[in-house]
Amino acid sequence: MEGKIIVISSGKGGVGKTTATASIGAALAMDGKKVAVVDMDIGLRNLDVVLGLENRIVFNIVDVARGKCKLQQAAIKARRLENLFLIPASQSDNKDALTPDDMIRISKELRKSFDFILMDCPAGIERGFENAVAAAEEALVICTPEVSSIRDADRVIGLLFSKQIPPKLVINRIIPSMVERGDMLSYQDVVDVLSIDLVGLVEVDDNVVVATNSGTPLVLQKDSKAGQAFKRIAMRLNGQPDLPIEVPGATKSFWKRIGSKIGFGK
Amino acid sequence: MLNSLINKLFNKTTSKDTAKKRLQFALVYDRLEVSDDILKDMQKEIVDVISRYFVIDQEQLKLDITRDDDLSALMFNTPIISAKPRQRMA
Numbered sequence: 001m002e003g004k005i006i007v008i009s010s011g012k013g014g015v016g017k018t019t020a021t022a023s024i025g026a027a028l029a030m031d032g033k034k035v036a037v038v039d040m041d042i043g044l045r046n047l048d049v050v051l052g053l054e055n056r057i058v059f060n061i062v063d064v065a066r067g068k069c070k071l072q073q074a075a076i077k078a079r080r081l082e083n084l085f086l087i088p089a090s091q092s093d094n095k096d097a098l099t100p101d102d103m104i105r106i107s108k109e110l111r112k113s114f115d116f117i118l119m120d121c122p123a124g125i126e127r128g129f130e131n132a133v134a135a136a137e138e139a140l141v142i143c144t145p146e147v148s149s150i151r152d153a154d155r156v157i158g159l160l161f162s163k164q165i166p167p168k169l170v171i172n173r174i175i176p177s178m179v180e181r182g183d184m185l186s187y188q189d190v191v192d193v194l195s196i197d198l199v200g201l202v203e204v205d206d207n208v209v210v211a212t213n214s215g216t217p218l219v220l221q222k223d224s225k226a227g228q229a230f231k232r233i234a235m236r237l238n239g240q241p242d243l244p245i246e247v248p249g250a251t252k253s254f255w256k257r258i259g260s261k262i263g264f265g266k
Numbered sequence: 267m268l269n270s271l272i273n274k275l276f277n278k279t280t281s282k283d284t285a286k287k288r289l290q291f292a293l294v295y296d297r298l299e300v301s302d303d304i305l306k307d308m309q310k311e312i313v314d315v316i317s318r319y320f321v322i323d324q325e326q327l328k329l330d331i332t333r334d335d336d337l338s339a340l341m342f343n344t345p346i347i348s349a350k351p352r353q354r355m356a
Contacts, residue, residue: 147285147292154293182280189286193293 001034003111006118006237007136007165011152013123015144016172019208019218021120022050023227024140026217027234029084033115036075038087040132041122042097045089052079052215053086062090065102071109080220085114095127100134107135116237125159133160139167140199140233145174145185154194168199170233175204176249187247200233202226203248298331298338305329312342321347 008021018041025037038061039047048054059074064087071087078084087110090097110117119136122128133139139160143153153169160167171187178184185193187201205226211218218227219234225248236243309329316322327344 147289150289151292151296155296158297179282182282185282185285189282193286193289 001112001115003034003036003114003117004138005107005111005136006116006138006140007121007133008118008140008142009121009129009132009156009160009167010123010142010149011125011156012143012149015142015149016202016208017123017142018046018050018120019212019226020140020142020170020172020202020230020233021047021118023218023230024234024237025084025116025118026078026081027219027231028116028238029078029081030219030231031234031238032083033238034083034085034113035116035118036085036087036110036114037118037120038110039089039120040128041120042089042128042131043091043094044122045091047120048076048086048088049215050212051084051086051217053088054215057088060088060090061106062093062097064106065098071106071113078217081217084217095122095131098131100130103131103134125156129156129159133163133165136165139165140170141167141196142170142172143190143194144172145179145187145190150185150190150193157194157196168197169194170200170202171198172202173204174201174248179249198245199236200229201245201248202229202233294338300331309342313344316344318350319352320349323347 008017008024010017021037025035029035037047037051039045040061041047042062045060048057053076056076059069061074063069064071064074074087075085076088078086107117119132121132141153141157141160143149157167169191171190174187175184179186187198191198203225205224207221207224208218208226211221211224211227218224219231221227229246229248232243232246309327312329313322313324313327323345328341329343330341332339332341
């Protein structure tokens with residue numbers, strides 16, 4: 001097995017990196033791929049609670065780096081998904097507990113046992129970022145349609161390019177009614193400003209909070225718009241790069257809906 | 267749809283237009299924030315290239331990035347002492 005390492009980054013905090021990592025990881029696992037999601041936010045771990053695995057942590061990635069345990073011992077199997085594994089962060093150390101060299105070493109082993117390895121990058125562009133991108137071949141940059149998030153995304157995109165890691169863009173938390181009113185940047189505006197390839201558009205969705213409350217993967221909820229959007233992003237990463245990107249809010253008008261019900265048009 | 271049409275008809279600027287403009291300027295500025303080391307390296311390379319064709323006064327050259335409202339420019343000022351005699355291409 002020769003797995004692919006994708007880092008999920010954003011620069012700014014709180015734009016949905018961890019949710020994206022958990023959701024895309026779960027979706028890839030549902031497609032039958034063996035997936036590891038790695039929490040790189042040493043000292044401020046959260047991927048474990050989002051996945052509902054906070055009570056099962058015995059070893060973490062810092063233990064693996066220090067040789068206190070094997071990689072397999074630190075990997076926790078997700079509750080409802082056969083192929084999804086979490087490598088948790090340590091909560092008691094800080095970002096200096098790992099070095100980019102540690103990560104390159106650990107990643108060699110990860111590649112052997114998983115098809116996809118998703119690195120949940122911490123906010124910021126310091127040591128934690130350096131560690132998370134050290135072994136990555138590809139990157140997803142998550143941003144929301146807000147000035148501060150886009151500016152930080154631009155900085156991270158620049159850094160990723162300088163490290164020869166091609167980034168792809170995910171725009172998260174789009175509020176279609178605000179875009180319509182002209183009070184939120186449209187996805188075209190964001191792509192215009194950042195000028196990198198788009199890989200997905202995710203609408204704001206209450207289900208994200210609900211899923212996090214219970215620690216169940218968002219993609220298991222069939223009626224979650226965000227969950228379905230993340231599922232399609234996973235498909236694009238997994239051999240279907242040309243799957244069309246659906247624009248949130250571009251729902252059919254009343255008459256078109258009636259039309260498609262009785263068999264006219266699409 | 268209707269909203270955006272009305273805005274266009276009355277030529278109103280929406281808050282997202284303001285956001286986009288501000289962002290584009292901010293990013294131009296951000297991207298131009300180059301560290302001194304990079305500037306020094308670049309200056310050295312520019313001097314190397316120019317010195318192939320001209321004799322320049324290296325003491326007095328100046329490299330600067332200037333920013334105006336709608337324009338950013340890299341200014342490289344150097345007094346030229348003389349042109350270098352060029353060797354004919356074989």
